[in-house]
Amino acid sequence: MEMIKQEFHGENNEILVVTINRPHAMNAMNTQLLQEMLTFFREQAYNTSLRCVVLTGAGNKAFSAGGDLKERNGMSDEVWRKQHQLIEDKVRAIKDFPVPVIAAVEGYAFGGGFELALVTDILIASETAKFALTEAVRGILPGGGGMQNLPRAIGTRRAKELIFSGRQIDAKLAYEWGAVNRVVPQGKALEASLELAEQIVNSAPISVKMAKTCIDRGTDVDFHTGYSLDIAAYNVVVPTEDRLEGVAAFNEKRKPVWKNR
Known part of the structure; x- marks a missing residue:
């Protein structure tokens, strides 16, 4: 079984x-x-x-x-x-x-x-x-x-x-x-x-994954080290297609279609 x-x-x-x-x-x-x-x-x-x-x-x-x-x-x-x-x-x-x-x-x-x-x-x-x-x-x-x-x-x-x-x-x-x-x-x-x-x-998949990593790793270190991890993850998310889609969907008043890239 x-x-x-x-x-x-x-x-x-x-x-x-x-x-x-x-x-x-x-x-x-x-x-x-x-x-x-x-x-x-x-x-x-x-x-x-x-x-x-x-x-x-x-x-x-x-x-x-x-x-x-x-x-x-x-x-x-x-x-x-x-x-x-x-x-x-x-x-x-x-x-x-x-x-x-x-x-x-x-x-x-x-x-x-x-x-x-x-x-x-x-x-x-x-x-x-x-x-x-x-x-x-x-x-x-x-x-x-x-x-x-x-x-x-x-x-x-x-x-x-x-x-x-x-x-x-x-x-x-x-x-x-x-x-x-x-x-x-x-x-x-x-x-x-x-x-x-x-x-x-409903949230962007890359954003959720990055947030999980930052919270899990960042809360065990000092603030400045953790915040550096936050910003590194933030800069990973900025150039993604999903970031562009999220902003576009907001302005077009529709649900975003995430591509996980």
């Missing part, structure tokens, strides 16, 4: 919904699923027609409960390390993915599931969503980027509280603290994410 389902949306298949498909196991991530996800993000990074990815979990019970601890029970150190290399490669593949990735979260996002949602660009959560980094209470550590992405989202003091204790928070508090972009009614996370993806598709 495929553990990652793919479904294209949009007039030109420019939006791709990726579903973690292990609802019987609360979408926990085992080795096969991790390999499929890594393969997906590596292959789709070359899809020049793709404009946005929406990542979600099958069913409404869980986005993902994290790593599959049943599979890991009794796992040797060597096999554990090999599996974790898949996780590390997956995190980097999503973080560096060329187009925006939106997480649509229903139900539980625990451990690696929360880390997976945090590594995306935008997080839309159902009002029933629950979040926690529970690794420390299992004798391990968040290894999927959570110790970097959570403090960046909610601040170091709040992140330390959640990571040290494994405390669970609901969607409302996650939104108030800055981990979540938007909270929507139960069952509506995917629908809201697709609506946002369609709005993103």
